[in-house]
Amino acid sequence: xxxxxxxxxxxxxxxxxxxxxxxxxxxxxxxxxxxxxxxxxxxxxxxxxxxxxxxxxxxxxxxxxxxxxxxxxxxxxxxxxxxxxxxxxxxxxxxxxxxxxxxxxxxxxxxxxxxxxxxxxxxxxxxxxxxxxxxxxxxxxxxxxxxxxxxxxxxxxxxxxxxxxxxxxxxxxxxxxxxxxxxxxxxxxxxxxxxxxxxxxxxxxxxxxxxxxxxxxxxxxxxxxxxxxxxxxxxxxxxxxxxxxxxxxxxxx
Amino acid sequence: xxxxxxxxxxxxxxxxxxxxxxxxxxxxxxxxxxxxxxxxxxxxxxxxxxxxxxxxxxxxxxxxxxxxxxxxxxxxxxxxxxxxxxxxxxxxxxxxxxxxxxxxxxxxxxxxxxxxxxxxxxxxxxxxxxxxxxxxxxxxxxxxxxxxxxxxxxxxxxxxxxxxxxxxxxxxxxxxxxxxxxxxxxxxxxxxxxxxxxxxxxxxxxxxxxxxxxxxxxxxxxxx
Numbered sequence: 001x002x003x004x005x006x007x008x009x010x011x012x013x014x015x016x017x018x019x020x021x022x023x024x025x026x027x028x029x030x031x032x033x034x035x036x037x038x039x040x041x042x043x044x045x046x047x048x049x050x051x052x053x054x055x056x057x058x059x060x061x062x063x064x065x066x067x068x069x070x071x072x073x074x075x076x077x078x079x080x081x082x083x084x085x086x087x088x089x090x091x092x093x094x095x096x097x098x099x100x101x102x103x104x105x106x107x108x109x110x111x112x113x114x115x116x117x118x119x120x121x122x123x124x125x126x127x128x129x130x131x132x133x134x135x136x137x138x139x140x141x142x143x144x145x146x147x148x149x150x151x152x153x154x155x156x157x158x159x160x161x162x163x164x165x166x167x168x169x170x171x172x173x174x175x176x177x178x179x180x181x182x183x184x185x186x187x188x189x190x191x192x193x194x195x196x197x198x199x200x201x202x203x204x205x206x207x208x209x210x211x212x213x214x215x216x217x218x219x220x221x222x223x224x225x226x227x228x229x230x231x232x233x234x235x236x237x238x239x240x241x242x243x244x245x246x247x248x249x250x251x252x253x
Numbered sequence: 254x255x256x257x258x259x260x261x262x263x264x265x266x267x268x269x270x271x272x273x274x275x276x277x278x279x280x281x282x283x284x285x286x287x288x289x290x291x292x293x294x295x296x297x298x299x300x301x302x303x304x305x306x307x308x309x310x311x312x313x314x315x316x317x318x319x320x321x322x323x324x325x326x327x328x329x330x331x332x333x334x335x336x337x338x339x340x341x342x343x344x345x346x347x348x349x350x351x352x353x354x355x356x357x358x359x360x361x362x363x364x365x366x367x368x369x370x371x372x373x374x375x376x377x378x379x380x381x382x383x384x385x386x387x388x389x390x391x392x393x394x395x396x397x398x399x400x401x402x403x404x405x406x407x408x409x410x411x412x413x414x415x416x417x418x419x420x421x422x423x424x425x426x427x428x429x430x431x432x433x434x435x436x437x438x439x440x441x442x443x444x445x446x447x448x449x450x451x452x453x454x455x456x457x458x459x460x461x462x463x464x465x466x467x468x469x470x471x472x473x474x475x476x477x
Contacts, residue, residue, distance in 0.1 A: 052381055054377050077380075077384065077385045078383065079383075080380065080381055080382070081382070085378075087374065087378060087381075089374070091374055091378035092378075093375070093378075093379070093397075094397065095396050095397050095400065104382070104384075105379075105383055105384060108388055108392060109383045109384050109385070110383070153382070154382075157383065
């Protein structure tokens with residue numbers, strides 16, 4: 001079995017007196033694609049934000065290859081470089097071109113040579129079909145294009161693990177596919193990924209493991225086939241039904 | 254054609270004296286603007302942290318400056334301090350101090366507004382890439398803030414240039430004072446000098462401020 005990359009143990013997250021996550025433990029192995037599903041507001045995004053310490057945590061610990069990721073710690077920028085994050089609303093930097101968006105962190109934070117990163121960035125942009133947009137500004141791109149740039153920006157850092165936070169939730173339906181295709185191909189390349197999504201057919205196709213988050217913790221955890229065909233818990237069944245539509249009088253007619 | 258009293262400008266060194274007066278006005282406002290920009294940026298960044306001591310100070314300071322006519326501040330600084338503390342400020346120094354106090358408060362507020370108008374998630378997105386806090390400011394927050402800030406601060410500087418017309422009241426011989434002197438001295442020879450001289454001043458103020466407001470408009474368009 002592959003080595004564990006990310007290990008979360010007994011994580012507790014509270015906002016003021018509201019508990020979002022309680023005593024949650026999770027391990028992700030190298031090359032594994034874990035998809036997190038669950039109803040809105042169950043803390044999926046918060047979990048991802050805790051992993052690269054955009055949120056302080058109130059209990060437990062998070063380790064990346066054995067090294068602690070701790071909110072406010074001195075080596076946090078260094079740890080974050082090993083965690084690639086893609087946000088729901090892209091969060092490209094509007095004052096920089098596509099290429100500058102991608103180069104900024106590898107050059108300034110990782111101190112790599114501009115030429116080397118530039119070459120890599122252009123290759124990756126080409127792979128997601130955006131090479132000719134390298135000099136454009138984010139405002140000149142469609143949502144789907146922006147999100148693909150955001151993915152390339154994260155990839156260029158050579159992260160140990162990629163976090164995707166509902167990356168298609170803000171997109172028009174016809175653009176969802178182009179972004180998900182990119183993620184699927186990353187899975188094929190053996191990237192380690194933790195994905196939060198509401199796209200069930202995508203989840204089923206891309207995941208090695210599906211995690212259902214409900215009531216502040218992991219409620220169900222299984223391989224995608226089992227999860228979608230034979231969910232163990234009532235809540236999981238209910239959750240899956242919420243994606244189905246039935247007309248009661250249609251069959252009878 | 255009525256006598257516009259323009260010929261007085263060419264008598265003696267009148268025109269050069271007017272230009273000299275304009276220079277005094279510009280000198281006061283540009284020195285004060287320089288101080289205001291530097292102080293305002295420091296003050297504004299400090300105040301952009303919510304509930305910080307500096308944000309409270311800035312708010313009080315700004316509140317006072319806003320309700321006080323600049324003229325009252327000028328009188329207070331020039332006449333008031335001489336009596337109360339025995340300071341012997343020149344009119345120009347007093348003017349620069351008052352304009353800097355005013356400018357720093359307004360500039361500080363502009364910077365605070367610009368910095369806090371950058372969405373938190375932009376900062377987070379940069380942090381998530383592993384940039385250090387200083388780098389996040391240097392490469393992400395400040396460049397975006399400056400784009401929002403520049404048109405507004407140029408507007409502040411033009412307002413400063415215009416407001417220098419008040420400093421004649423504390424004895425600074427700036428352009429308006431020079432104008433009055435010229436008109437007084439030529440009362441007999443050119444009774445219509447008032448029109449010509451003030452018309453010239455009108456054009457001079459326009460030429461001094463217009464490039465700035467044009468630049469502001471251009472930048473606004475460029476960065477939109």
